[in-house]
Amino acid sequence: MTVKLDFEECLKDSPRFRAEIEVVQNDVSELETRLEKVRVPTYPVIDTTQKSVKTKLHTFVKEDVRHFKDVRKEFERRSECLEGAQAKNAQAPRGKTHEVEEASNALLNARRMFRSEALDYVLEVRERMLSLMDAQAQFFQYGQQSLSELDVYRQKLSDEYTQFVLNSAREKRDMEQRHAAIKKKVIFSLNSLDPNGIAMEGYLYKRASNAFKTWSRRWFSIQKNQLVYQKKFKQPTVVVEDLRLCTVKPSAENERRFCFEVVSPSKSCLLQADSERQQQAWISAVQNSIASAFQERREDTHSPRQRCSSVSMSSLGSEGRGSGTEQEDSSCKALEEVQAIPGNRQCCDCGEADPEWASINLGITLCIVCSGIHRSLGVHFSKVRSLTLDSWEPELIKLMCELGNTVINRIYEARIDEITIKKPQSSSPRGDKESWIKSKYVEKKFIHKLPETGRNTLLRRSSARRNRATTADRSGPKPPLKPKPNHRDEEEDLSALHPGALLYRAAALQNFPVMADALAHGANVNWVNTAEESSTPLIQAVSANALAACEFLLQNGANVNQADSNGRGPLHHGTILGHTGLVCLFLKRGADYNAKDKNQKDPITIAVDNANADIVTLLRIAKMNKEMREMDEAFGHTGDDTYQDIFRDFSHMASNNPEKLKRRSADPRF
Template structure:
């Protein structure tokens, strides 16, 4: 019985190992099957043009996937044997073997005890008696484990095998049912396959005949035929291979696939590569033959910013490309006349969103629409620097218009001095267009040319040499040689005037939500300069910005700041929403991120938020204001805009990269503040921005700018903030209507 049990257990251990191997093999089989099914699905996706192949492969892949699922369930029924009882049996066997050896040793020692040594006889006898007693107990436990194991193994073995067989039965039944449903489709495809074989053989014969005919044709004197087609369905007017000379020091030539499309000249290194733009707008370029270089059949496309040397394969092809570029230039100028009208019609028929009531909404302006609005500002009809009529370029951080030559010089200054944009080719957001309308050439020249006549400097005229114009522009904007420096008394008068006045804008003022009363110069206890009563000090108002504006304060004593500076002028001009005074402060050397240490480290951008003006914030941001700079309370511009319910400013700051995760000293983020204030519009913007940021992070560092829905919603808010701000006053209106 003992040996039979051991033999049975050894076979069971072997069976367990075989079961484990079978499970592992089943997993490997299923993994290989899944890869095969994935390959079938990819092939089906690549065959979308052939409906029969796509639908058939898709159906086969679904059926095979079902079989994989059935097989997975079948493998799960192969339960590993329970080794717990086996372990107890082995432990009992070890104890039995050990006690058996001890008993044999005791018997040998008892037999060897000498007759004449009574104490050794007694010791051996006692050891033998104790060993026999222990042996009996161990034998009983060992026999018990053998009986229990034998009794249990009979049922478990049969149970496991029965479960395994039922799993196979189910698997094959499911497979039979599945393929029975698939059989009609397989028969139908079998019939179609015969016809496909016949069609393929016929197509092969036709291609062989065409190939034979083409081989007999003489191509020795025939160039590839290229035609210019402006109305091509794919938007590509002309395309083909050209050699392009690199702009590196070695001037290497590389063969690239060029095309003319959408009034642009582009090329690709490989077929699947994204096109590289050589000329962004063909209206700004010229094309000419090049006979002064070693290579033949060369021509050059020249734009205001760069030139590109190319080589065709023959003289005929060179002439075709030159003619195509010239035709594209003419077509672009012809289409330009209708561009503005088409855009206006397009946007006028679009419907609004976000409580727009279905009314038409204004879209980003481009072309003549933006040009006409900007040129109506006094002084903007001529270039700000040389007086050239009909300018087509602008410096958006200065708010001036420029001719093409001066715009190129401004670009060379760097974006920290001037940011150049086209009035006809670029898209203009409404807040940026309003910024251009708030300033203008007349206002800026009164600042940057205040001492020009006094110093006897001559202003350039149209047609003057470029180096003279460039020297004048650098003296004007980089060295600020013609700016009049204010005296200490003039600066003090300006700052005091700005700190006390209400918001003043030109005739194009924004109708934004009501703002709190203006903060006044810092209060200092112990002095009684003003004698007024019943108003909060500025510092008290800032600390209790959530209180109603009419909340009384005990202190009523005003104290002037320690010193007056251009930074302080920019600080108060930002609150007063006076863009000319802000531009003047920057011309006088004010730091755009100047910190008022007397007023809890607030910046001009934070004061612009308090001034409720969207265009003032835009002006500071265009001049490199830090959108995330915090005050002493740990609050940035986004915090303050959220607290005051300025939805348009929140939208602007989020577009400019404001951190919505920044927390103030109370550990409150802008989203926390917006939720507490129940401002639905701002909560929507903040959550959309956060979701879009998470999507970009999930897509990796090479993701695109973001989701189109997110961009559309932000665009709607931007246009409402600039063109119809009353629709964003829902939060303030709700507050005034609450009991």
């Protein structure tokens, strides 16, 4: 049996150390079983040694192995004490200094006791194995006196035994020195620049995304441009697929201390370290890994369009299609359709050719350098997604095709000729690009300024012309809005409206350039028109059955649950009007299907009254899935993702074949 336990892994108490300890424990149990079955044969030549050898083996089985088990129990007890101290330290409230100090001291003492016990445990394994080797050596030494032909083998065994004794003594001395070192310093369970590509690893607390918001202690590591965690000996779970899509920041919005947040375009992961020093170390490690991922990005041997062609050809001969192929097809479709929009063949901010990234709330394409700068602005300014790495929902592709670089630059670079700042090129330094992007989207230096008049105007369709007559013209005239079908034959000139009212009216008319212009001028995406039952721009887009307009407003922060004066939110209106695609979209974006209007009707009741089988199906599946997920996560299960396939089918129909959703059930009871 080979005993090889790494000291650093022992101190970190990593999953690798636990796995090695488990192997040693299994080997000792197996050895104990075998030794109990050993019967030393009786030969005249070794009859004098039989009693001595049996005594040694009996002592090893009955005393040494039993003592080893006692030490193992003490090791497990110290491990449980350490976990309890870590949990109490993590739960200590930020504002109670005495509790924090008491929890920190208790954690420090528990950690020292555990590490001392861990070293004693490892040393105990070695000493007991040395005792066994001693018994074996004596057996062969006695046997050598009668069996001279084993002299060579005995000499080799004696040399190995001597070397083992020396190694054991050396390791025992090292253990004693490490015992002393533990009392002097605290070693963090962290790595940096590991030869195996692990940039950082150690234990962190992770808050669950379920309704209970429970905290679990997991072994995290940063490796291969990914953030992963491991639970005991199970396979690692990937938290972040590509660190280039993420940002990391400290979090002080909850009661726990030493928290930080890793934010990606699709989700946010809240983590907690054991101390402020560990928190800063993890934040720095994630930031450095993000920077390294951008610097070490390898050029692909094929262009994005060639990759799309290869994916299409490879899928022609297959009858079925996996999730990976679906994601590649989705990315290829997004790349082809989005780059086909005027101006999208070059980066919106620096002009680099064939951009492979996009800002989904702005509706523009970006190169990889500019996408990193956009990501650093925060999701309230720009939400970055890859055109080749991420999967794209059909409504997002439809939204991107409604805008584009040319349209957005007419808004955000309207006064570029009036200022001396020069727009960066693809070869410009990153600092120049960063300065330009912040001036363009954060400070908005290049858009047309609005006059202060007319900012508080209430919007009424019947008085639109009266409002225009009393409001001064804006310096940057808006393109005339397309008329709403069956509303009026003439084009509407709403240039006198303030940004909120302009967004409200443009949402009803599905005019994306004007909506983007209104948001650029500071329109409140949740602006309320008190003259029309406290309706919002999102509810106006629902009334027009404008799927892409709703997606645009949601990506820019519209509240999917904001209700009008009748207590009806966008989901209520979509259900009443029978817009199945919009109902599907709102449910995916977290709409409350239990909300009741003033008539105490929730969307499911309304859908049943209207005999809309598709909407009833979506609402009931969403409700059942949420209940199942909450139950499964409470018991540690992953839940069923079958409902995602149903929602995906409805999303595709709503974007590509909306006529298929125009149906009613003949039986209102379903």
